Amino acid sequence: MNLDQVTIEIRPRSAWEAVDLGLLMAKRWWLPMMKIWLLVSFPFFIFTLLIPDNWFWVGALFIWWLKPVLERPLLHILSHAVFNELPDTRSTFKLFPSLALKQIFASLTWRRLSPTRGMDLPVVQLEGLSGTRRQDRLGVMHRVDSSPASWITFMGLLLEIFLWVGMISFIWAFIPREIDIEWANFFFDQESSNLHLLQLSIWYLALSLTAPFYVACGFSLYLNRRIKLEAWDIDIAFRRIANKRSTAKILPSLLLTLALGLSIFAFDAQRSAVADEQLPAVEESLETTEEYSGEAVIDKPLGEFTEIDRNQAQESIKAVLQQAEFSRKEIQRTLKFDEREEDEPSTFWKKFFKFLANFEGFVAAASVLEILLWLAVLALIGFVFYRYRHWLAAQFVRIKPTPIPKAKPVTLFGMDVTRESLPEDISTNALKLLQAGDMRAALALLYRASLFHLVHSGVEIHDGHTERECAELMREHFAKNSAAQTRVAYFVALTREWQRLAYGHLLPSAEKAQYLCANWNSCWLQQSNTASAQGAAE
Template sequence: MELERISVVLRPRESREALDLGAAMLRANAGAVWSAWFAFTLPVFVLCNALGVLLGLPWLGLLLVWWLKPLFDRGPLYVLSRAVFDRAPRWRETLRGQRALPWGPTVAGLSWLRVDSHRALRLPLELLEGAPRRQRAARWKVLRRKLVGEASLLTWGCLQFELVLFLSVWLLALWLLPQEWRPVSFASFFRHDVRGAATAWTLAASAVDYLAMSVIEPLYVACGFALYLNRRTELEAWDIDLAFRRLRARLQDLGRVLCLLLCLGLPLAGHAATPAPKAAPVNTPQQVFRQPLDEGDERFAAAAAQVYRDPRFGGERHVRRWELKYSQPARQPVNTGMAPLRLLSGVFNLLLWLVLATVVAALAWFAWRWRGGLREESPPPPSGAKLSMTVDETPEALPRDVAGAARTLWQAQRRREALALLYRGCAERIAQQLQLPFALEATEADWLRHAAALGDPVRTQRATAIVRTWQFAAYAGRYPDQVAFEQLLAGWDGGAA
């Protein structure tokens, strides 16, 4: 391997420091990583959502995009594996380079390993080394040692960051909405607004989730790749190997100088000063991380293959020997530092499986409700029912003279009831003029929108004034004076309101 060309400092690091290294690698190659990411994932995102819309299941696009994360991770890993050797590829080269990476591990990641919390650490081993399955399993047992807790915490931490970004967009949109456009409660929002425009809301949720995924997933891959590099540095002493290679290069340069001093002949000196031919550039990540690449590596690979073929390697062996009955064996120090992280990793994996089962059950229930119960229209209210406008101070039936009854209540110092009666009468008159059905759940914002559709500026202005006055009184305790109240009553009998 051409470790001399590596652009990161190779030394054993703590796991948290290795995660910081992954974030630094991503920042240094942000343009190459995200250009390849969007070039690879954006068409897939559009196709998945289009398929969901065509099938009448808009939530299917959101589910498919989330499920295809192991496929999307191939792009950032390819870019970063090149970038550590000072050769960050462009997005076209990244797309063409996917053919050189194996597809078997990706198929496994999309099926029985989809909820594996160690995916970030497993990806470089499976895609870059390209070892056979049995040898890869043996290497994974060694590579994952001491890192299962960190890999699981990385998965869950990135999942939480993605969820925070997803919810933050919706909360920001909610805060920017005007007061009259906000839903009364989340229950009414999901019961009526989301149900009325299910496809649009689902596509919006899918787009927001894709953007959150686009921010976090490359960071997840970069941190996992940094953990992989750090672990291989610990196992294979890459830092020591690199130091010896640099020392050899310096000694070779010193030898050339000594040859120049000892050999007085110009041809010999010129021959000694001739630089050694450069090695061929690294073209694929497999040439960087796979063995062998030179004669020494070939010998090592042959010896390793012979060890793997040895029946004594791996497996279980039963050994029988005699020992003293009452002898006490020397106690070996037990390293319990990683035990909590291993336990936490197992708990996280169990929780991930439970979450997956819950999501599948919820989707099945939603699909059943979508086909059956949710498409049924709600029964219309009884014919004798009146509009309920969050007003409980008015009688069930409106009086014939609404203005006179409201004036009587106002003079009796029952101002809230007077404004409630006037507001209710205004709402019912708007419904009659627009020929709207009785809506038990209509709010003040709904009637403001209906008032704007009256087509008469005078009636719209008077209805808006009545609704706003009722809002100030009901929610802020601000009541109009006598003159303002009489202006609300003006023109009522003439049908202006």
């Protein structure tokens, strides 16, 4: 194996691409492959012709069955041609017996129907493996990229059959319509056909046409697998790199040889130019064509064109075909199953089926079923409409989405704003805290209680709002409610003091704090009924 001499582009391909390469290979070496195929298989074809007519299919099967063996010389040719050593037909033919006999028994018995036959053949023939080593090797080969191997076997078989039928129908297309024959019987019916020779020949032709492609595709799959397994392309590339670097060192001597070669070539060219001039300028031996001196070929006048009466022609053809020479009578005696007995026990069943056939109830049942089916269809349509109602509504009608009531927040700015966290009487508690000296806690309580009331009177405060925004929201919310203005003013004042305290650590003045604590109840609780009613209305 010399990778420098390859005649195909070595690179890893996908499995199907490898099959395509096989097609190209089969096209390229079509002629040598065809030659050896015909040489090897023709004797077997002749042999099949000797098989009696009524066993004609055995002949067809026989030659098809032998394909694995007949394909081996084709693989031999391909495997050498890929490395630029195309063997000639004679040497391949001499090799045929030794090629054919290798594991011939297994190939023609249990391995004959193996779908991956095309890809496996090289393992036996080129690597010469057998037994478990062959099995192991096949395991490696089939691990990836081998799915087309079965497909090409299947397609090859189909192609053979289609070619066979296609060629027969092609011939049939040339039979004039006037001859009224039942063409299907003519070709396919065993009893009436006398064209076994033709059929067998066409079958052989179909096999011959597909064999090179099948072998090449199988070989190409095998080759692709090996290229990938052994990285042939990298091997080639690396050798090229190494060679280039090593030749670079002996470049001067190479140049010298090249120069010498060139001078010799130049001398040669000169000499051939001289030789060209010595050729006779124009060949003048072109003789004038002989005059035609014989009798006229067409001696009858052509006459007028008479149209053939097709019906008459058909009649006369039929009359001729009905003469004794074109027909023969044969008496054939064949065994047939006696079908009389089967009639007797069936009288009951016959009656039963007759009864069933005339049963009126079916009509009613059928109409009920029909109604049910229609209902099912309607239900299905209804279900689909129901299932996609939102989507449909979105497509055709602009319905304002129903607002989803938001859950009231439980905590705001990290503070608890639930009823449970607040004491019953805010002002009193706040004043208590204030007297205890904890001004921060007092104001916090006031602020929390205010927020709680705001949230529950419908002001939409959420965690992202700042204290100032809360005040603004409240102002907007109660803009039309003049009764709540004192509350708004209170909250604005409270917010300012709370901000100063919470962020600036600036304590409000004592009277201010006192005022806020004392007035909470009067500001927030007086009109809470009207405020909450208003909040609910919005």
